[in-house]
Amino acid sequence: MTKPFRRPLAVLAALMLMWLGFAAPAQAQLAPFTQAVAEAAASDEVIASYYRDRSYSTLFTGPQDEVRRHALLSALALAGTHGLPVQRYDAAALTAAYRAALTEGDRGRLEVRMTKALLDYARDLQTGALVPSEIDPGIKREVPVHDRHANLVAFETGNPVAFLRGLAPTATAYPQLMKAKLDLEAQIASGGWGAAVPSGALKPGQDGPAVVALRDRLIRMGYLHRTATAIYDADMQKAVQAFQLAHGLTADGVAGTGTIEQINIGPEARWQSVVVAMERERWMNIDRGHRHIWVNLTDFTAKIIDDGKVTFTSRSVIGKNAADRRSPEFSDMMEFMVINPSWSVPRSITTREYLPMMQRNPNAAGHLKLIDRAGRVVSRASVDFTRYTAANFPFAMRQAPSSGNALGLVKFMFPNPYNIYLHDTPSKSLFANEVRDFSHGCIRLGSPFDFAYALLARQTDDPKGLFEQHLNGGGESRLDLAAPVPVHLVYFTAFPGAKGQMNYRRDVYGRDALIFDALSEAGVVLGGVQG
Structure with a gap:
């Protein structure tokens, strides 16, 4: 009979203690x-x-x-x-x-x-x-x-x-980007980099108001020591070259229209690039691997990084800036290379590019073989291409191994859902361009053989000999990497160089602009000050 009264008694006891001035339980x-x-x-x-x-x-x-x-x-x-x-x-x-x-x-x-x-x-x-x-x-x-x-x-x-x-990314680039952000905010607060340089090209030896404007802006940006010269002299040429190197431009020391255009981009725009790069670093707050491959799409390069140091660099060509051809950003593991590869033409390219050509001329793109669903080569003479559309075209297309193959003589595989890989190419002239977005999405390498040797050097004393053994066989062959290597396809328009100096690149695909718009909508503002 006592149980029903326990709770009320406890409450009464608490109330009595409070009435007597004692603290409640x-x-x-x-x-x-x-x-x-x-x-x-x-x-x-x-x-x-x-x-x-x-x-x-x-x-x-x-x-x-x-x-x-x-x-x-x-x-x-x-x-x-x-x-x-x-x-x-x-x-x-x-x-x-x-x-x-x-x-x-x-x-x-x-x-x-x-x-x-x-x-x-x-x-x-x-x-x-x-x-x-x-x-x-x-x-x-x-x-x-x-x-x-x-x-x-x-x-x-x-x-x-x-x-x-300890929450922030551990990559060395992150604190360097943070410092660049703070420096840019200070420069913006103090008036920026001064007046824009008048459009047009400027060359060493010239003088006049435009050269003075160039001089003053280079000084404010930190590329030129303080000077009163009004002539485009050797020091100014070196300063222009340093700027060009830091912005992915041809480093000839001539302030052409493209260089002037980049020089006139203000610190506010560079600040936006840095803020976006910090967000991208947070997306990649992962173990990237003591050895990894770093393909920065905006820099048009592919690099091998060993313990934080660049040990190999090759120029690259990336996907064209078109809706269905832009190279994606992701990370994966490179597992093997294919030497003397055949090219199985992606269906999107077959139906969008080659089918219309063959409808006009059945012998167009004659270097590609027509393959039926059973894997047999089909004579083009037996096909009425006008009967088909992109939806019902029943054939595939393939190019046999050769030096003229679209993939060149080697491709580097990291199997992924997007069918992206690194590869050689017979179109060598494209690597001389400053902006190199020409491919269908895969990454073309300017120095594919040297890239292969650098990868294979970890597993053989004679990487070149091992590679050439497969190459000289003539047929398609697979060469596995003894240890798969992480590969990161990234998109940084702002990143620190080897000595910490900031580098900037063009927003080739407009992705950074979209990211910054989203950050702004989320509440990111200049200097982190809220109104």
Whole structure:
């Protein structure tokens, strides 16, 4: 008969203690806080379960939580230095809410707000504020999302300051980009790089107002020491060459129209490139491999990186800037190379390019064989091409191995859903162009044999001999890499050089513009200052 009275007696005892001036039991005090936390976290199961498992003990708003609270608010206050949307976390609003909290309900709701801010900040800094695939269909990048519950536990149980500092990408380029961002913001605040240089070409030996404008802008940009010369002298020529090298231009020291166009791009536009590059670095906050292949589409190069150092570089040709031909961005593992490859023409190219040609002239593209569904070669004379459309064309096309094969004499394979690979090409003249977007999407290499030797040097004392053994056989052959190599197809229009100096490239596909628009919509602003 005593059980029904236990709960009322406990309540009466608590009320008696309060009436006598004693503190109420902890459970009675925490009830409104617990209820507020449970209600505020109801829509987020990770946060809700986290607090349930901890019996609703505080992480930020208790008197013992000062270190964690201060660490979070300090980090959020500096979120703008990372080019993040600071309003998403709003340290100032959280600070004001903490000072204004009057009730346990206020404190419970603030507790959940701060936890959400922590998780949002951790996600954005670890893996980016945007979802790449939502920006452009050519960005196939898989973002390495971190476990939210694990982040909460790591923050609670470890050093909160160290945890927050460790969220940013570990790539050496990231702090260099952050410094470039801050430097550009300072330059913008102090008036930028001065007046634009009048359009037209300028050459060594010239003088006049346009040369003075060029001189002044190069000085403001840091490429030329202070000088009063009004002549396009040797020092100015060297400065122009340095600028050209840092911007992917032909480094002839002549300020032609293309160079002047790039010189006249202001610090605000360069700032946007840097902010986007920081977001891209967050998307790639992964182990890239002690040895990896780095194909920067905007730089038109393919590089082998060994322990952070470039050990091989080749010029490249990337996909044409057209809807169905742009090279995608993704990472994979290069597993083997095919020497003396045949070319199986992709169906999109067969039906869009070659079928109309053969409808006009059945013998067009005679270097390609017509293949039926059984794999047999079909005589073109037996086919009425006018009967078919892109939807019902029943044949494939293939080019036999040869030096004139569209893939050249070697292709480098990292099997992927997009049918993208690196390869040789008979069209060598294209590598002399400054802007090299000509392919159907795959990456053509200017020095494919040397690239092969560099890859094979890890598994044989005679890489050239091993390669030529396969090459001289004449037929198609596969040569596996003893250790697969990570390959990263990336798109950075801003990146630090070997000595930390910033490099900039053209936004060939317009992807960076889309990313910056999305970042701006999310709340990223110049200097990280909110209006």
